[in-house]
Amino acid sequence: MSLPSFFIRDLPVYGDTILSPMAAYSDVPFRAICRQFGAALHYTEFVPTEALLGDPNPLWRRLDVHPAGEHPMVFQIFGNDAQQILRAAQRIESWGADIIDINMGCSVPKVSEKGAGVGMMRQPKLVAETFRLLSKHLTVAVTGKLRLGWDEASQNYLEIAKIMVDNGAALVALHGRTRSQKYRGRANWDAIATLKQSVNVPVLGNGDVRTVADIDRLKAYTNCDGVMIGRAALGNPWLLARVDREQLMFGEITAVIRQHLHEAISYYGTQDGLENINRHLKKYFSGLALKPFLRAFQAVQTVPEFEDLLGVMETAVPSHLPIAELRKVPHFELPNHLHSC
Numbered sequence: 001m002s003l004p005s006f007f008i009r010d011l012p013v014y015g016d017t018i019l020s021p022m023a024a025y026s027d028v029p030f031r032a033i034c035r036q037f038g039a040a041l042h043y044t045e046f047v048p049t050e051a052l053l054g055d056p057n058p059l060w061r062r063l064d065v066h067p068a069g070e071h072p073m074v075f076q077i078f079g080n081d082a083q084q085i086l087r088a089a090q091r092i093e094s095w096g097a098d099i100i101d102i103n104m105g106c107s108v109p110k111v112s113e114k115g116a117g118v119g120m121m122r123q124p125k126l127v128a129e130t131f132r133l134l135s136k137h138l139t140v141a142v143t144g145k146l147r148l149g150w151d152e153a154s155q156n157y158l159e160i161a162k163i164m165v166d167n168g169a170a171l172v173a174l175h176g177r178t179r180s181q182k183y184r185g186r187a188n189w190d191a192i193a194t195l196k197q198s199v200n201v202p203v204l205g206n207g208d209v210r211t212v213a214d215i216d217r218l219k220a221y222t223n224c225d226g227v228m229i230g231r232a233a234l235g236n237p238w239l240l241a242r243v244d245r246e247q248l249m250f251g252e253i254t255a256v257i258r259q260h261l262h263e264a265i266s267y268y269g270t271q272d273g274l275e276n277i278n279r280h281l282k283k284y285f286s287g288l289a290l291k292p293f294l295r296a297f298q299a300v301q302t303v304p305e306f307e308d309l310l311g312v313m314e315t316a317v318p319s320h321l322p323i324a325e326l327r328k329v330p331h332f333e334l335p336n337h338l339h340s341c
């Protein structure tokens with residue numbers, strides 16, 4: 001077995017590419033696919049602490065773990081009250097987490113303006129108290145994911161990271177943008193490099209990694225321990241295995257879609273599973289000449305129909321066709337008998 005790339009406290013992490021936590025995407029089925037491509041850590045979608053304190057709630061599902069096991073498994077939560085965050089974390093600790101991560105990066109106003117997500121970065125005392133309590137009372141490791149700060153004028157990621165680490169954080173992940181940038185502009189990799197030099201725990205760099213060359217550039221430029229990949233991994237889990245989508249042949253994509261379908265159906269059941277796979281299908285087909293097929297998949301009601309349509313598509317589009325070619329050709333049309341779909 002290969003050597004760990006780094007450790008989070010005493011937990012070995014094998015590999016340096018990591019699927020970012022992404023609400024509506026980084027669920028049990030997609031994580032299973034990404035794991036197969038070597039994703040080294042498994043982050044859930046974020047969950048608000050209030051949802052974890054009362055009666056069972058649909059959001060609890062976000063903390064499900066694949067029956068085959070996922071390690072190291074990171075449960076990500078967010079809140080704006082240290083005691084409440086602690087109680088939520090204590091409640092979920094035994095549900096399969098190896099690590100509990102505090103989201104301090106969410107920029108959505110209904111989260112950040114209430115002092116949670118990136119709103120926590122404006123409250124250094126809350127950050128100190130949260131990490132102090134969690135590291136004192138939990139057995140599992142505690143980590144956090146940050147942005148650069150609230151806005152251009154208040155980029156306090158170094159101060160917040162120091163407070164986290166002084167209070168027991170075992171890893172810091174940094175998305176190199178401020179809250180006001182949202183997803184605009186370029187991610188600041190210099191900040192990731194500076195953070196890596198200033199803390200003695202592993203650092204994950206995040207933002208604007210789209211290709212294998214980007215993974216290697218971000219690592220070389222910042223010396224970060226791992227690279228978190230968000231949007232570019234959607235419909236493109238090969239990136240986690242350091243394979244660019246342009247290198248694929250069409251048959252490789254359909255094989256993964258079939259697997260993803262089975263993961264989605266076995267986890268969600270037929271109706272929600274089809275809805276789930278269709279959300280990912282838009283990403284798998286992004287930029288490809290397959291719009292008529294995408295529309296037909298979205299009308300499908302049953303799993304056998306979905307599988308039949310996959311078969312029809314595989315007959316229409318050669319499996320050895322390079323993806324780069326599938327971007328150039330006019331859209332592949334559905335066979336005539338399917339036009340009523």
Ligand SMILES: Cc1cc2nc3c(=O)[nH]c(=O)nc-3n(C[C@H](O)[C@H](O)[C@H](O)COP(=O)(O)O)c2cc1C
Pocket residue numbers: 020021022023024025044045046076103105106145175206207208209228229230231232
């Ligand atoms: C659809 C979507 C959902 C996201 N949900 C979360 C989340 O639940 N927790 C979190 O820490 N970040 C979340 N993010 C932010 C990503 O983890 C990541 O930091 C951001 O997309 C920048 O990385 P990228 O340039 O590789 O996409 C989300 C991003 C997207 C696009």
